[in-house]
Amino acid sequence: MDDLELTKLWKQYDQSLERANILNLQSWVLHLQTIELLKTEKAKSRLRSLGNCKKGMIIIGILWVAFLIFLLANSIAVSKLFFALSVAAVLGFSIYSVLAYIWHIVLIDEIDNSESLVEVQKKTATLKASTLNSTRILFLQTPFYSTFFWSWQWMSHDPKFWYIAFPVTLLLTAASIWLYRNIDIRNADKRWFRMLFSGKDWTAVIRAMKYLEEIEEYKKEVEI
């Protein structure tokens, strides 16, 4: 089979499609309901639904940040130093998270389907994949959830602090740094990764990351 034969076959395919579908499309497009549909939000964009999900997360995030600020404002004292520092650290990560989601919404609005395929597909996949990047950064806040009840008094008078509380924090620190460094698409097939990121939402994120790699590969010049 040569190129000419392939093109000829396509033309036949083209004609058969025309015959099979033309009337359906024509009647659908001409139907006045089409105009109504275009003017309403019924024909929802898939990206817009992603945006709505992120908007929901922003609202929850802002409430959480407000709560943390309230806690922090009421705990600025030497006696509550560790509590205040822990809350401040968690607050920092939470603000990062909210800002990241706001940035994603801006990116969603900037996606223009009339740009080139590689460009649009890259932006879309980057957006979906960004959830995983944000998650790995958020893992870094884990140790601070084990330090908010520390106190000078506990440290100097209770050996349990050094036997239990401190090692737990060290362990969480090591684990969160390890996760931060290893949550990567290259590890997507490993068992711990699949256990950590199971569920259809994560599957979509991981698929987006693989797609992103595919697009990067696609952009590279190839040789015959």
Add this chain to the structure above:
Amino acid sequence: MHPTDKEQDFLQLILANKGIILKICQLYCPDKADREDLTQDIIYQLYRSAERYNKDYRFSTWMYRVALNTAISFYRADRRRTTLPLSDLHLTIEEADDPIGAERLAGLQQCIQGLKELDRALILLYFEEKTYQEMAEIMGLSETNVATRLSRIKEKIKRCMQINMKCI
């Protein structure tokens, strides 16, 4: 409710280029029920993007970009995406004159649907007789890259067609 002049113009444009929408939907959406959704999605996206149409590009370049981007996003969002068996594909190729011809057409459709999303877009543009320059503009690739990729894709399709023909 009557469409305005602008809307009427838009409908005329869509009708004049309906073949593009039709073929893209066919190649990215094997499921007949979903295909209607995709058609609506593409027309909606074209309507939404119309105001941003950049006259530096040809109308067909703009239309292919919007329609293909919408179709690829739709395809990637659809978790049920599958390649239909040859017998199901026959439903869309109803009017082929002879059974062998119908098998070959269905085989071609199946081989193209087996390609990756971007490869599928590229081969569609090739079959639509776009120039390398236009294909490069639509895809966002260099002309050399387009030429090399096309040659590989055509080889893949030919191999796939040969396997399909042996099975008939």
